[in-house]
Amino acid sequence: MQQDVIIIGAGVIGLATAEQLLLQGAKVTLIERNEVGLESSWAGGGILSPLCPWDYSDDVNRLSQYSAQLFPQWTSNLYKASGTDPEYLISGMKILSFVDKKIIEDWRLQYPTKIKYLATSHTDTHLNKKHNPGNQDQENNSSILMPDIAQVRNPRLLKSLHISVLQLGGKIIENCVVNQINIRNHNVHSLTTAQGQIFADYYVISAGAWSKTLLGSHALGIDIKPIKGQMLLFKFNEPPITNILIKDDVYVIPRQDGHLLVGSTIEDVGFNKKTTITARNNLMQKAREILPSLDKMPIIKQWAGLRPATKKNSPYIGRHSTLSNLFINAGHFRYGIVMAPASAEILTNEITNHSQKIDISPYQPGSAFRTELQ
Numbered sequence: 001m002q003q004d005v006i007i008i009g010a011g012v013i014g015l016a017t018a019e020q021l022l023l024q025g026a027k028v029t030l031i032e033r034n035e036v037g038l039e040s041s042w043a044g045g046g047i048l049s050p051l052c053p054w055d056y057s058d059d060v061n062r063l064s065q066y067s068a069q070l071f072p073q074w075t076s077n078l079y080k081a082s083g084t085d086p087e088y089l090i091s092g093m094k095i096l097s098f099v100d101k102k103i104i105e106d107w108r109l110q111y112p113t114k115i116k117y118l119a120t121s122h123t124d125t126h127l128n129k130k131h132n133p134g135n136q137d138q139e140n141n142s143s144i145l146m147p148d149i150a151q152v153r154n155p156r157l158l159k160s161l162h163i164s165v166l167q168l169g170g171k172i173i174e175n176c177v178v179n180q181i182n183i184r185n186h187n188v189h190s191l192t193t194a195q196g197q198i199f200a201d202y203y204v205i206s207a208g209a210w211s212k213t214l215l216g217s218h219a220l221g222i223d224i225k226p227i228k229g230q231m232l233l234f235k236f237n238e239p240p241i242t243n244i245l246i247k248d249d250v251y252v253i254p255r256q257d258g259h260l261l262v263g264s265t266i267e268d269v270g271f272n273k274k275t276t277i278t279a280r281n282n283l284m285q286k287a288r289e290i291l292p293s294l295d296k297m298p299i300i301k302q303w304a305g306l307r308p309a310t311k312k313n314s315p316y317i318g319r320h321s322t323l324s325n326l327f328i329n330a331g332h333f334r335y336g337i338v339m340a341p342a343s344a345e346i347l348t349n350e351i352t353n354h355s356q357k358i359d360i361s362p363y364q365p366g367s368a369f370r371t372e373l374q
Protein backbone atom coordinates (compact mmCIF):
# COMPACT_ATOMS: atom_id res chain seq x y z
CA MET A 1 0.00 0.00 0.00
CA GLN A 2 1.55 3.29 -1.12
CA GLN A 3 -0.96 5.85 0.12
CA ASP A 4 -0.61 8.44 2.87
CA VAL A 5 -2.91 7.97 5.83
CA ILE A 6 -3.54 10.49 8.59
CA ILE A 7 -4.90 9.11 11.86
CA ILE A 8 -6.47 11.56 14.30
CA GLY A 9 -6.01 10.53 17.95
CA ALA A 10 -3.14 8.55 19.46
CA GLY A 11 -4.91 6.38 22.02
CA VAL A 12 -4.73 2.60 21.83
CA ILE A 13 -7.04 2.53 18.80
CA GLY A 14 -5.13 5.12 16.77
CA LEU A 15 -1.75 3.59 17.66
CA ALA A 16 -2.84 0.01 16.91
CA THR A 17 -4.36 1.14 13.60
CA ALA A 18 -1.17 3.01 12.72
CA GLU A 19 0.92 -0.09 13.48
CA GLN A 20 -1.23 -2.33 11.25
CA LEU A 21 -1.25 0.15 8.36
CA LEU A 22 2.52 0.62 8.59
CA LEU A 23 2.96 -3.16 8.46
CA GLN A 24 0.98 -3.05 5.19
CA GLY A 25 3.39 -0.47 3.78
CA ALA A 26 1.27 2.67 4.19
CA LYS A 27 2.81 6.02 5.04
CA VAL A 28 1.17 6.99 8.34
CA THR A 29 0.99 10.23 10.32
CA LEU A 30 -0.73 10.28 13.72
CA ILE A 31 -2.01 13.63 14.94
CA GLU A 32 -2.56 13.95 18.68
CA ARG A 33 -3.99 16.92 20.54
CA ASN A 34 -1.99 16.20 23.71
CA GLU A 35 0.74 13.62 24.13
CA VAL A 36 0.42 10.03 22.97
CA GLY A 37 -1.79 7.73 25.04
CA LEU A 38 -2.82 9.90 27.98
CA GLU A 39 -6.62 9.71 27.75
CA SER A 40 -9.04 6.79 28.15
CA SER A 41 -6.47 4.25 26.98
CA TRP A 42 -4.12 5.18 29.82
CA ALA A 43 -6.91 5.33 32.40
CA GLY A 44 -8.38 1.89 31.78
CA GLY A 45 -7.96 -1.36 33.67
CA GLY A 46 -6.62 -3.55 30.87
CA ILE A 47 -8.97 -6.50 31.46
CA LEU A 48 -9.14 -8.44 28.20
CA SER A 49 -12.84 -9.29 28.39
CA PRO A 50 -16.17 -7.61 29.04
CA LEU A 51 -16.86 -7.97 32.77
CA CYS A 52 -19.73 -10.50 32.60
CA PRO A 53 -19.70 -11.28 28.87
CA TRP A 54 -23.08 -13.07 28.88
CA ASP A 55 -24.68 -9.70 29.71
CA TYR A 56 -23.44 -8.25 26.40
CA SER A 57 -24.61 -8.37 22.80
CA ASP A 58 -23.18 -10.65 20.12
CA ASP A 59 -21.54 -7.59 18.57
CA VAL A 60 -19.49 -7.04 21.73
CA ASN A 61 -18.77 -10.73 22.33
CA ARG A 62 -17.76 -11.54 18.76
CA LEU A 63 -15.27 -8.69 18.47
CA SER A 64 -13.84 -8.95 21.99
CA GLN A 65 -13.35 -12.73 21.81
CA TYR A 66 -11.75 -12.57 18.38
CA SER A 67 -9.51 -9.71 19.53
CA ALA A 68 -8.54 -11.28 22.88
CA GLN A 69 -7.02 -14.28 21.12
CA LEU A 70 -4.73 -11.96 19.11
CA PHE A 71 -3.09 -10.64 22.29
CA PRO A 72 -0.44 -13.28 23.09
CA GLN A 73 1.21 -12.91 19.67
CA TRP A 74 0.61 -9.17 19.41
CA THR A 75 2.04 -8.29 22.83
CA SER A 76 4.97 -10.66 22.38
CA ASN A 77 5.82 -8.99 19.04
CA LEU A 78 5.46 -5.55 20.63
CA TYR A 79 7.75 -6.55 23.51
CA LYS A 80 10.39 -7.85 21.09
CA ALA A 81 10.19 -4.77 18.86
CA SER A 82 10.06 -2.12 21.57
CA GLY A 83 11.85 -3.61 24.58
CA THR A 84 8.84 -2.60 26.71
CA ASP A 85 6.76 -5.43 28.15
CA PRO A 86 2.97 -4.76 27.96
CA GLU A 87 2.67 -7.37 30.77
CA TYR A 88 0.15 -9.64 29.10
CA LEU A 89 -0.85 -11.94 31.96
CA ILE A 90 -3.42 -14.71 32.12
CA SER A 91 -4.57 -13.91 35.62
CA GLY A 92 -8.08 -15.38 35.46
CA MET A 93 -11.22 -13.46 36.41
CA LYS A 94 -13.37 -14.40 39.37
CA ILE A 95 -16.95 -13.15 39.50
CA LEU A 96 -18.33 -12.97 43.02
CA SER A 97 -21.83 -11.84 42.10
CA PHE A 98 -24.81 -14.14 41.96
CA VAL A 99 -24.75 -15.90 38.64
CA ASP A 100 -27.44 -17.69 36.70
CA LYS A 101 -25.82 -20.92 35.56
CA LYS A 102 -28.34 -21.40 32.75
CA ILE A 103 -27.61 -17.99 31.22
CA ILE A 104 -23.88 -18.68 31.38
CA GLU A 105 -24.20 -22.17 29.89
CA ASP A 106 -26.40 -20.84 27.04
CA TRP A 107 -23.78 -18.16 26.33
CA ARG A 108 -21.01 -20.75 26.44
CA LEU A 109 -22.67 -22.78 23.68
CA GLN A 110 -21.93 -19.87 21.35
CA TYR A 111 -18.70 -18.65 22.93
CA PRO A 112 -16.80 -21.67 24.24
CA THR A 113 -14.92 -20.47 27.33
CA LYS A 114 -13.47 -22.31 30.33
CA ILE A 115 -15.56 -21.69 33.45
CA LYS A 116 -15.25 -23.19 36.93
CA TYR A 117 -18.19 -22.95 39.33
CA LEU A 118 -16.74 -22.41 42.78
CA ALA A 119 -17.89 -23.00 46.32
CA THR A 120 -18.54 -19.71 48.08
CA SER A 121 -15.19 -18.14 48.94
CA HIS A 122 -14.15 -16.12 51.98
CA THR A 123 -14.49 -12.94 49.97
CA ASP A 124 -18.13 -13.48 49.08
CA THR A 125 -19.57 -15.41 52.08
CA HIS A 126 -20.67 -12.26 53.81
CA LEU A 127 -22.11 -10.83 50.58
CA ASN A 128 -24.12 -13.95 49.80
CA LYS A 129 -25.73 -13.84 53.23
CA LYS A 130 -26.40 -10.15 53.09
CA HIS A 131 -27.88 -9.97 49.60
CA ASN A 132 -29.59 -13.28 49.23
CA PRO A 133 -30.45 -14.58 52.70
CA GLY A 134 -33.24 -16.95 51.72
CA ASN A 135 -31.77 -18.46 48.59
CA GLN A 136 -29.62 -21.50 49.17
CA ASP A 137 -29.73 -22.55 45.51
CA GLN A 138 -26.09 -23.30 44.72
CA GLU A 139 -26.91 -23.55 40.99
CA ASN A 140 -27.46 -19.81 40.88
CA ASN A 141 -25.43 -18.73 43.82
CA SER A 142 -21.84 -19.73 43.38
CA SER A 143 -18.90 -17.60 42.37
CA ILE A 144 -17.26 -18.46 39.11
CA LEU A 145 -13.72 -18.42 37.81
CA MET A 146 -12.87 -17.79 34.16
CA PRO A 147 -9.27 -19.02 34.31
CA ASP A 148 -8.24 -17.95 30.79
CA ILE A 149 -9.10 -14.25 31.06
CA ALA A 150 -5.99 -12.10 30.75
CA GLN A 151 -4.95 -8.51 31.40
CA VAL A 152 -2.38 -6.03 30.11
CA ARG A 153 -0.86 -2.99 31.75
CA ASN A 154 -2.20 -0.05 29.78
CA PRO A 155 0.66 2.48 30.10
CA ARG A 156 3.14 -0.22 29.06
CA LEU A 157 1.02 -1.39 26.13
CA LEU A 158 0.80 2.24 24.96
CA LYS A 159 4.55 2.80 25.38
CA SER A 160 5.39 -0.34 23.41
CA LEU A 161 2.94 0.66 20.66
CA HIS A 162 4.33 4.19 20.55
CA ILE A 163 7.90 2.91 20.12
CA SER A 164 6.84 0.32 17.52
CA VAL A 165 4.96 2.88 15.42
CA LEU A 166 8.03 5.13 15.33
CA GLN A 167 10.29 2.16 14.54
CA LEU A 168 8.05 1.20 11.64
CA GLY A 169 8.49 4.68 10.20
CA GLY A 170 5.28 6.28 11.44
CA LYS A 171 5.26 10.00 12.11
CA ILE A 172 3.59 11.30 15.26
CA ILE A 173 2.66 14.96 15.68
CA GLU A 174 1.82 15.72 19.31
CA ASN A 175 0.25 18.83 20.83
CA CYS A 176 -1.60 19.47 17.57
CA VAL A 177 -5.39 19.63 17.72
CA VAL A 178 -7.39 18.91 14.56
CA ASN A 179 -9.98 21.68 14.44
CA GLN A 180 -11.82 20.99 11.22
CA ILE A 181 -12.36 18.43 8.48
CA ASN A 182 -12.49 20.14 5.07
CA ILE A 183 -14.65 18.48 2.41
CA ARG A 184 -14.53 18.71 -1.39
CA ASN A 185 -16.52 16.48 -3.80
CA HIS A 186 -17.60 13.89 -1.19
CA ASN A 187 -14.01 13.47 -0.03
CA VAL A 188 -11.96 14.83 2.80
CA HIS A 189 -9.72 17.36 1.11
CA SER A 190 -7.62 18.38 4.14
CA LEU A 191 -7.58 18.91 7.88
CA THR A 192 -7.26 22.28 9.55
CA THR A 193 -4.97 21.78 12.55
CA ALA A 194 -3.20 23.94 15.11
CA GLN A 195 -0.11 23.59 12.90
CA GLY A 196 -1.80 24.47 9.60
CA GLN A 197 -3.50 22.47 6.84
CA ILE A 198 -2.57 18.80 6.43
CA PHE A 199 -3.33 16.58 3.42
CA ALA A 200 -3.44 12.80 2.86
CA ASP A 201 -5.06 10.16 0.66
CA TYR A 202 -7.01 8.61 3.54
CA TYR A 203 -8.08 9.90 6.95
CA VAL A 204 -8.97 7.87 10.05
CA ILE A 205 -10.82 9.24 13.05
CA SER A 206 -9.81 7.48 16.26
CA ALA A 207 -10.39 10.39 18.59
CA GLY A 208 -12.17 8.33 21.27
CA ALA A 209 -14.87 10.22 23.16
CA TRP A 210 -14.18 13.33 21.04
CA SER A 211 -14.86 11.64 17.68
CA LYS A 212 -18.44 12.87 17.26
CA THR A 213 -17.46 16.45 18.12
CA LEU A 214 -14.69 16.30 15.53
CA LEU A 215 -17.04 14.91 12.87
CA GLY A 216 -19.50 17.74 13.53
CA SER A 217 -22.16 17.85 10.82
CA HIS A 218 -20.57 14.78 9.18
CA ALA A 219 -21.38 12.53 12.16
CA LEU A 220 -24.47 11.21 10.29
CA GLY A 221 -25.84 8.96 13.01
CA ILE A 222 -22.47 8.21 14.58
CA ASP A 223 -23.30 8.75 18.18
CA ILE A 224 -20.34 8.78 20.56
CA LYS A 225 -20.32 10.43 23.96
CA PRO A 226 -18.00 10.49 26.98
CA ILE A 227 -18.77 8.32 30.00
CA LYS A 228 -16.45 9.03 32.92
CA GLY A 229 -14.77 6.19 34.80
CA GLN A 230 -12.79 6.70 38.01
CA MET A 231 -10.12 4.35 39.33
CA LEU A 232 -8.06 3.94 42.52
CA LEU A 233 -4.52 2.63 42.81
CA PHE A 234 -2.90 0.77 45.73
CA LYS A 235 0.55 -0.75 46.20
CA PHE A 236 1.24 -3.96 48.13
CA ASN A 237 4.71 -5.47 48.60
CA GLU A 238 3.50 -8.54 46.73
CA PRO A 239 0.25 -9.19 44.82
CA PRO A 240 -2.34 -9.99 47.55
CA ILE A 241 -4.46 -11.96 45.04
CA THR A 242 -3.82 -13.67 41.73
CA ASN A 243 -7.20 -13.37 39.97
CA ILE A 244 -9.05 -10.26 38.84
CA LEU A 245 -12.03 -10.08 41.24
CA ILE A 246 -15.41 -8.64 40.30
CA LYS A 247 -18.43 -7.98 42.46
CA ASP A 248 -21.36 -6.24 40.80
CA ASP A 249 -19.99 -3.06 39.24
CA VAL A 250 -16.61 -3.00 41.00
CA TYR A 251 -13.43 -4.88 40.12
CA VAL A 252 -9.98 -5.33 41.61
CA ILE A 253 -7.02 -5.97 39.30
CA PRO A 254 -3.71 -7.24 40.70
CA ARG A 255 -0.56 -6.30 38.76
CA GLN A 256 2.55 -8.46 39.00
CA ASP A 257 4.60 -5.92 40.98
CA GLY A 258 2.03 -5.51 43.79
CA HIS A 259 0.14 -2.54 42.33
CA LEU A 260 -3.59 -3.07 42.56
CA LEU A 261 -6.31 -1.18 40.69
CA VAL A 262 -9.89 -0.70 41.83
CA GLY A 263 -12.47 0.43 39.30
CA SER A 264 -14.63 1.90 38.15
CA THR A 265 -17.48 4.36 38.15
CA ILE A 266 -19.83 4.93 35.20
CA GLU A 267 -20.77 8.61 35.10
CA ASP A 268 -22.65 10.47 32.38
CA VAL A 269 -21.25 13.96 33.11
CA GLY A 270 -19.95 15.20 29.77
CA PHE A 271 -16.30 16.05 29.15
CA ASN A 272 -15.51 16.32 32.84
CA LYS A 273 -12.52 14.36 34.12
CA LYS A 274 -12.46 15.62 37.70
CA THR A 275 -12.08 12.95 40.38
CA THR A 276 -14.52 13.05 43.29
CA ILE A 277 -14.53 12.10 46.96
CA THR A 278 -17.91 10.40 46.52
CA ALA A 279 -16.51 8.06 43.87
CA ARG A 280 -13.46 7.36 45.99
CA ASN A 281 -15.57 6.46 49.03
CA ASN A 282 -17.98 4.27 47.04
CA LEU A 283 -15.21 2.40 45.25
CA MET A 284 -13.29 1.99 48.49
CA GLN A 285 -16.29 0.64 50.38
CA LYS A 286 -17.14 -1.93 47.71
CA ALA A 287 -13.50 -2.89 47.16
CA ARG A 288 -13.04 -3.57 50.90
CA GLU A 289 -15.95 -6.03 50.73
CA ILE A 290 -14.19 -7.84 47.91
CA LEU A 291 -10.72 -7.65 49.43
CA PRO A 292 -10.77 -6.89 53.17
CA SER A 293 -6.98 -6.35 53.31
CA LEU A 294 -7.51 -3.07 51.42
CA ASP A 295 -8.83 -1.66 54.68
CA LYS A 296 -5.38 -0.67 55.95
CA MET A 297 -3.92 0.39 52.63
CA PRO A 298 -3.54 4.02 51.55
CA ILE A 299 -4.83 5.08 48.14
CA ILE A 300 -1.74 6.14 46.21
CA LYS A 301 -3.54 7.61 43.21
CA GLN A 302 -7.04 8.35 41.90
CA TRP A 303 -7.80 9.25 38.30
CA ALA A 304 -10.59 9.44 35.74
CA GLY A 305 -10.87 8.73 32.04
CA LEU A 306 -13.57 9.34 29.43
CA ARG A 307 -14.78 6.18 27.72
CA PRO A 308 -16.11 6.61 24.18
CA ALA A 309 -19.66 5.26 24.57
CA THR A 310 -22.15 4.57 21.78
CA LYS A 311 -25.90 4.06 21.93
CA LYS A 312 -25.63 0.68 20.21
CA ASN A 313 -22.92 -0.28 22.72
CA SER A 314 -20.39 -1.40 20.11
CA PRO A 315 -17.80 0.55 18.11
CA TYR A 316 -17.88 2.07 14.63
CA ILE A 317 -15.16 0.58 12.43
CA GLY A 318 -15.08 1.23 8.71
CA ARG A 319 -15.66 3.70 5.91
CA HIS A 320 -17.74 6.82 6.52
CA SER A 321 -21.12 6.53 4.82
CA THR A 322 -20.75 9.54 2.47
CA LEU A 323 -17.08 10.63 2.53
CA SER A 324 -15.22 7.94 0.67
CA ASN A 325 -11.66 8.54 1.92
CA LEU A 326 -12.70 8.95 5.57
CA PHE A 327 -12.66 6.01 7.98
CA ILE A 328 -13.80 5.72 11.60
CA ASN A 329 -12.36 3.55 14.37
CA ALA A 330 -14.03 4.80 17.52
CA GLY A 331 -16.69 4.20 20.15
CA HIS A 332 -15.16 1.22 21.99
CA PHE A 333 -16.68 2.20 25.36
CA ARG A 334 -15.58 -0.28 28.07
CA TYR A 335 -13.73 -2.68 25.76
CA GLY A 336 -11.28 -0.54 23.76
CA ILE A 337 -8.18 -2.28 25.08
CA VAL A 338 -9.42 -5.80 24.43
CA MET A 339 -10.86 -4.81 21.04
CA ALA A 340 -7.81 -2.84 19.86
CA PRO A 341 -5.87 -5.40 17.75
CA ALA A 342 -9.00 -6.70 15.99
CA SER A 343 -10.35 -3.18 15.38
CA ALA A 344 -7.00 -2.18 13.87
CA GLU A 345 -6.98 -5.29 11.69
CA ILE A 346 -10.57 -4.69 10.50
CA LEU A 347 -9.94 -1.06 9.62
CA THR A 348 -6.70 -1.88 7.81
CA ASN A 349 -8.49 -4.58 5.79
CA GLU A 350 -11.19 -2.05 4.90
CA ILE A 351 -8.68 0.53 3.64
CA THR A 352 -6.57 -2.04 1.78
CA ASN A 353 -9.59 -3.96 0.42
CA HIS A 354 -8.67 -7.24 2.05
CA SER A 355 -11.26 -9.77 3.20
CA GLN A 356 -12.36 -9.77 6.82
CA LYS A 357 -12.08 -12.68 9.24
CA ILE A 358 -15.32 -11.93 11.11
CA ASP A 359 -18.66 -10.40 10.16
CA ILE A 360 -18.05 -6.66 10.39
CA SER A 361 -21.45 -5.41 9.28
CA PRO A 362 -22.59 -4.44 12.81
CA TYR A 363 -19.61 -2.10 13.19
CA GLN A 364 -19.87 -0.28 9.87
CA PRO A 365 -20.61 3.46 10.16
CA GLY A 366 -23.03 3.15 7.22
CA SER A 367 -25.47 1.16 9.34
CA ALA A 368 -25.74 4.12 11.75
CA PHE A 369 -26.51 6.46 8.87
CA ARG A 370 -29.20 4.14 7.47
CA THR A 371 -30.80 3.88 10.92
CA GLU A 372 -30.87 7.67 11.22
CA LEU A 373 -32.54 8.03 7.81
CA GLN A 374 -35.32 5.59 8.73
Ligand SMILES: Cc1cc2nc3c(=O)[nH]c(=O)nc-3n(C[C@H](O)[C@H](O)[C@H](O)COP(=O)(O)OP(=O)(O)OC[C@H]3O[C@@H](n4cnc5c(N)ncnc54)[C@H](O)[C@@H]3O)c2cc1C
Nearest residue numbers: 009011013033041044045046047178208229305336337338
Ligand atom coordinates in the same frame (compact mmCIF):
# COMPACT_ATOMS: atom_id res chain seq x y z
C1 LIG B 1 -11.79 3.75 34.02
C2 LIG B 1 -11.74 2.97 32.73
C3 LIG B 1 -11.56 1.60 32.78
C4 LIG B 1 -11.48 0.86 31.59
N1 LIG B 1 -11.21 -0.48 31.66
C5 LIG B 1 -11.07 -1.19 30.50
C6 LIG B 1 -10.70 -2.56 30.54
O1 LIG B 1 -10.45 -3.12 31.61
N2 LIG B 1 -10.62 -3.24 29.37
C7 LIG B 1 -10.85 -2.65 28.16
O2 LIG B 1 -10.77 -3.32 27.12
N3 LIG B 1 -11.21 -1.33 28.10
C8 LIG B 1 -11.31 -0.60 29.23
N4 LIG B 1 -11.66 0.74 29.19
C9 LIG B 1 -12.05 1.31 27.90
C10 LIG B 1 -10.85 1.68 27.06
O3 LIG B 1 -9.87 2.30 27.86
C11 LIG B 1 -11.31 2.60 25.92
O4 LIG B 1 -12.36 2.00 25.20
C12 LIG B 1 -10.16 2.87 24.97
O5 LIG B 1 -9.06 3.39 25.66
C13 LIG B 1 -10.57 3.83 23.86
O6 LIG B 1 -9.40 4.11 23.13
P1 LIG B 1 -9.35 5.29 22.08
O7 LIG B 1 -8.01 5.25 21.46
O8 LIG B 1 -10.55 5.21 21.20
O9 LIG B 1 -9.58 6.61 22.96
P2 LIG B 1 -8.54 7.53 23.78
O10 LIG B 1 -7.55 6.73 24.52
O11 LIG B 1 -9.36 8.49 24.55
O12 LIG B 1 -7.74 8.28 22.64
C14 LIG B 1 -8.31 9.27 21.82
C15 LIG B 1 -7.23 10.29 21.53
O13 LIG B 1 -7.70 11.23 20.58
C16 LIG B 1 -7.17 12.49 20.90
N5 LIG B 1 -7.99 13.53 20.27
C17 LIG B 1 -9.30 13.79 20.52
N6 LIG B 1 -9.74 14.80 19.74
C18 LIG B 1 -8.68 15.20 18.98
C19 LIG B 1 -8.49 16.21 18.00
N7 LIG B 1 -9.49 17.03 17.63
N8 LIG B 1 -7.27 16.36 17.43
C20 LIG B 1 -6.23 15.55 17.78
N9 LIG B 1 -6.36 14.57 18.72
C21 LIG B 1 -7.57 14.39 19.31
C22 LIG B 1 -7.23 12.52 22.43
O14 LIG B 1 -6.35 13.49 22.98
C23 LIG B 1 -6.84 11.08 22.76
O15 LIG B 1 -5.44 10.94 23.01
C24 LIG B 1 -11.68 1.51 30.34
C25 LIG B 1 -11.84 2.89 30.31
C26 LIG B 1 -11.85 3.63 31.49
C27 LIG B 1 -11.98 5.13 31.42
